[in-house]
């Protein structure tokens with residue numbers, strides 16, 4: 001008998017499985033709106049100019065590849081702090097933030113989850129209903145019981161804010177609440193600043209632990225605008241976890257560049273937290289890889305490259321907005337009667353289209369148009385060439 005004879009086949013990852021299915025599909029006009037990746041108007045994954053320039057400069061003075069410190073490149077960590085909290089912010093100046101380089105946003109979430117499990121093993125985790133597929137799995141695997149708070153109301157196509165607040169108000173002290181800082185995945189509906197204020201009040205009154213997942217900073221309204229919610233939590237005097245991802249904003253998916261920042265109450269506490277985050281990292285993968293972090297640090301720390309990045313990110317953001325409007329117009333032109341203007345109210349890479357599972361399956365099998373079963377479509381994968389076809393396909397299944 002083999003050691004593995006009782007090992008069961010795990011279900012395929014819903015999104016990555018969809019990718020495999022797409023790649024195997026012979027449909028000549030197939031369009032992949034499943035995975036959350038930004039493509040340019042040519043349908044290509046962009047290599048940003050700022051990244052190219054930083055890589056060129058790095059290659060001109062090639063460096064040996066020693067181990068990085070456990071918490072990553074110092075210039076990277078400080079650039080992340082500046083981006084997320086503001087370089088001149090009181091928290092950064094006071095040394096209250098512990099930031100570590102992480103393997104993408106997923107890595108930041110996982111380091112945070114493992115650390116939280118050590119300091120608060122009995123806590124429950126609440127994620128939004130619905131949320132990014134991996135939130136539940138990641139926190140479950142870290143040993144937590146994971147529940148949900150109400151978020152999306154399909155009937156009104158908006159946030160069920162009263163429901164959300166009631167669920168947060170009912171949570172036990174110490175409950176870890178995972179919040180999408182901006183560009184909610186999968187729905188595309190964010191909270192208003194006034195609603196955030198109420199969430200912060202509920203977190204503070206209920207002594208909950210906020211964990212903000214910021215995977216799309218700059219894809220909503222702008223880098224500063226999207227990050228503003230972090231400042232609100234900090235101003236409220238809360239301890240706080242923030243995971244950052246540069247996968248999308250630098251189009252560096254495969255380099256795995258992200259971070260975890262933890263806001264502590266004072267410098268001494270932050271130093272102790274950092275020492276514990278380092279233990280988690282040391283026993284998981286020892287230290288992070290060099291290349292992606294070096295590129296992002298080079299861009300963020302150089303005024304010219306930084307300006308170029310902001311411009312390129314702004315172009316990605318603007319193109320997505322153009323595609324949202326084009327989708328609404330195109331659906332109307334394709335004969336769709338119902339009002340689809342909600343698509344332009346949503347923000348970020350995704351649109352929760354409101355299509356049923358059956359309709360999504362028909363889109364896939366009959367038209368080669370791939371979105372998730374839940375009706376999520378990646379607007380950032382639409383372009384001037386495929387949008388007409390996608391609109392016709394949607395019109396056929398609606």
Ligand code: PMP
Nearest residue numbers: 036104105106132185215245247
């Ligand atoms: N959080 C959310 C909400 C996401 O959508 C994603 C990426 N799909 C991540 C985290 C993880 O990002 P990364 O690829 O950098 O690990």
